[in-house]
Amino acid sequence: MPDLLLELFSEEIPARMQAKAADDLRRMVTDRLVAEGLVYEGAKAFVTPRRLALTVHGIPARQSDLKTERKGPKIGAPDAAVQGFLKATGLDEATIQRDPKGDFYVALIEKPGRPTLDVLADILPVIVRTFPWPKSMRWGERSAKSGALTWVRPLHSIIATFGPETEEPEIVKFSIDGIEAGQTTFGHRFLAPSAISVRRFEDYEAKLKAAKVVLDPQARKDIILADAKQLAFAQGFELVEDQVLLDEVSGLVEWPVVLMGSFDQEFLSIPGEVIRATIRNNQKCFVVSDPKDSDKNPDKTGKLTNKFILTANIEATDGGKAIIAGNERVIRARLSDAKFFYESDLKTKLEDRLPKFENIVFHEKLGTQGERIKRIERLAAEIAPLVGADVEKTKRAAHLAKADLLTEVVGEFPELQGLMGKYYALAQGEDASVAAASEEHYKPQGPADRVPTDRVSVAVALADKMDTLVGFWAIDEKPTGSKDPYALRRAALGVIRLIAENTIRLPILKAAQSAILGLPEKGAKYPAADAQKLPGDLLSFFADRLKVQLRDQGARHDLVDAVFALGGQDDLLMVVRRVEALGKFLDTDDGKNLLAGTKRASNILSIEEKKDKRSFDGAPDPTLYKLDEEKALAKAIDQVKSEAGAAVAKEDFAAAMSAMAKLRPAVDAFFDKVKVNDDEPNVRENRLKLLNEIRAATRAVADFSKIEG
Amino acid sequence: MPGHDDGHWLPIALIPLATADTVPRAQNPLARPILPMDELPAHMRPERSFQGFILALQRFWAEQGCVILQPYDMEMGAGTFHPATTLRALGPKPWRAAYVQPSRRPKDGRYGKNPNRMQHYYQYQVIMKPSPPNLQELYLKSLAAIGLDSSLHDIRFVEDDWESPTLGAWGLGWECWCDGMEVSQFTYFQQVAGVECAPVAGELTYGMERLACYLQGVDHVMDLNFNGREGVDKVTYGDVFLQAEQEYSLHNFEHSDSEMLFKQFVMAEEACKKYLAAGWKSGSNQKEHLMALPAYDQCIKASHVFNLLDARGVISVTERQSYIGRVRDLAKACGEAWVHTEAGRAS
């Protein structure tokens, strides 16, 4: 079956858009083909800086004919109706048929399938015109007219051929804004710029390769990675691998040529992260390190060396000497800038930068960065004793944690925020914990990020995140749907992980109330900053985050509701512990049966409560027990209540669950032998009260009615 | 025609759109043969002298049919502000121009110490409307003309979308890299002064000092050979500009008169609005403006005054946005006026 080859040849496509564009092209073309009834065997898209290409193989040469039947008027219907039907179906008397029973006229309409070549000529221009580039543009003379073609950068030519492997393929005939589809493309911009005529994918790919274009982005990545590793290895070093950079670099070249350059040793006095950011962000080059398995650094990435690896787009006639020299010069200038920035940053103490924050708005409604830093300081000092952090160190850490935002290096490389603060704090002789907090208080940045353990960092991290959450809650900027511009979900998950992984006891409601008091005018200026309502809302946001996290880990998230439904649960560590213990308990037979029994009790109760329009609170009257099972259950409940209560008081949730397990035989026996709705009303009432006691007893650990299953 | 009486502007009909190749040189007895680079005196070679480099670009773009303009006689942040770009990019009439524009970026001052960042530097600006289909090739040829051999050097087009919030302008294009160094900005204007470009103009901006450093193999801009001479006759970029960089950095960061500048900003803003209001021609059935250029001068002025205030650090973060918005409003109103002038409209 025939294949399609499509190439859209343009000026340089931004690297970051290439992968998605290839994917979109494949999806759009194949979706249209299928919608046209043309089922294909396979499709693959490719992209280089200057071309977007697609091969679809095994497409039928034409659509199959479509036969449809259309029911017409009754036999013997008035002539006008028959004539109308004939007109509507475009048939004449001779081709009209009757249905098998002979009651109706039936029209058999045959829609002959069109040649795929024609279908393609219709669908391809539409796809080009509606292609979803993140940003597209107009160009040239035609841009003066409305409806001019837009593309990511000027589009120069289109290849569209279609045909079976053994024959000369045909050109899919269409033209868009003056660009006629054909079979001509161009090789590498500098190494082989002339026109190339191609027929199908195989010779397209091969001819491009001969014209110094590696079509497949993955192949370019493989070449770059292998050559870069080899170059570094040959000199006894190791490439610092960087997938994001590799993706980008492979989108900047059609013919990757990997070269190695070096810079002055003296720059190695700058922190490695700064060197890497300089070389990577500005120059899109890789850095190189001492081998990982050197004695000094058994498991970590080795120290950077004064080398870098660049990827050129040409095989230069001098073997790349000029290119290396040029890149070395730019990198030298960049590194001397970075060194200058770093060294001049070191001249100003972090605290001396703080006054400037008074003029920097954090958020229009939440005041300046300066005010925010003071809030975090205050909150961190309150949290410090709760997490076992030294209060003075915590205050100092919170005071300095954001100061590096105003340094030159961070201005240049925002991704180094925190890290630079640590370097500068150490350089001015701060305590190691205080310095570390600059970097660590931003953590964890996501589910995969490390959680800090140093108590000073933990206190500042919690204060930073709680202030953010409470602040944005106060101004009613909560996340909605997919929108979370202030990363509040990440902040809440951060709080949960900080607490759970460091076994920290932090009453969230109190912390939130305290954070409200830190807001401008003690929160009074914000209607939403109600000390009664906001902390509770925030707590249910935490509950949601916890559920999402558990679901992501494949754990039961309904148990979170069961625990929060108890009310007053603002100690996240205890919530997590309870949920864990409950999950384990419910995996046992005792747990499952107790859950079933409790649910049964609840169901009966709610039916009877509705019937009698009353609740059955209050202690049952022991004198009304008629059966042994009642007495046994009452006894079991008393015992479990006190045992489980004592265990919960000791925060030993596993023990509380084992105590619960003792309830199960009594509950089972009760339901087995006892008829709840006894004829004597007071016996019935007493039994319902006993059921209520089951519910009450289990509430020592969770609200079982909220558990699924 | 307003704006044309100082001879600064060529009447539009005189702009040669044909390239040199289509007009045989022999037909013009005044045309001197273009000297191949080797025949240039050494001190005029683009890789030997800063001025030779400028002249090589002037000659190259003249050959492409551009009018070679002189710098605009006002302080501005980039060649884009020159009315030959901002305003001429608007409207349907073809336009090709090239010129050097001294660019003032008060905040970029480093007292002459930074190897490639200055508060005053030269941009070489090319504008072609509509953008020709071979603009990239022309750009690469211009690099060849100044001695950058593309079989030896790694030339790349790296995404860099251009936006000027003060001009209400944006376009798509690239930074052009040579061996890892950003040497030019290449933009297809989509919108300028709030007006859609129809047709689209292509803009090239060469950072002259950085490119010259590259060509001359010099690490610090102040070490550039300006006149291409050696020994006692040699004049460096530093000889010409180091003192200026020091003085202006001192001025821009520490002493510029903020009070006066705040006043100047308001004055320029008001004058711009006044001229715009006065320029609308009454009584004709066609909407017509007669003073777009003088009004636009005041917009340029306001923009530069804002840059000075910004460098002085007297504009807070929130105020900053509002100042930018005020300049943009002026630029947009000027653009609107311009498309109702002789040079800015269809006919």
Ligand SMILES: Nc1ncnc2c1ncn2[C@@H]1O[C@H](COP(=O)(O)OP(=O)(O)O)[C@@H](O)[C@H]1O
């Ligand atoms: N302060 C400066 N000093 C010297 N050269 C500069 C400076 N700023 C930019 N350049 C050079 O000028 C070129 C154009 O600058 P850019 O900031 O892109 O201008 P525009 O604002 O016109 O887009 C850049 O590619 C760079 O080489």
Ligand SMILES: [Mg+2]
């Ligand atoms: Mg520019």
